[in-house]
Amino acid sequence: MFQLIQRGQTYADQSGWPVVIHSTTSQIVRYWRQGRINTASIDRFNQNFEHLDHHEAAQIRAELETSEHIKSLRAMRAA
Template sequence: MFKLIQRGQIYADQNGWPVIIHSSTSQIVRYWRQGRINTASIDRFNNDFEHLDPQEAAQIRAELEKSEHIKSLRAQRAA
């Protein structure tokens, strides 16, 4: 199936992290992940990434933020 990859679309990488498309060509896809721009070939991108609708992306972001918050609270308690 053919799917157009456009700037601003949200995908999940193979680790479940949400990524935002920065740009794409017929050969490569550039995407933001955790504040950095990374590059993947079209073949790798099609195999390793899954398109997310905005609701799924918001849920994943909320879970990641909660996880980071819990981690920081534990670090504060240990210090």
């Protein structure tokens, strides 16, 4: 299926992390992942990334926040 890749859209990478499109050209895609801009070729991006709607992206972000909160609580308990 053909789909335009546009700035601001949310995708999931192979690890399941949400990424936000920063910019695109005819050959590369630049995207935000964990506060950094990364680059992928169009072919690699089409193979390894999955488009997310707003609800899916929000759910993934909530799960990641919960996971990070649990990690910080465990670290505080161990200290």
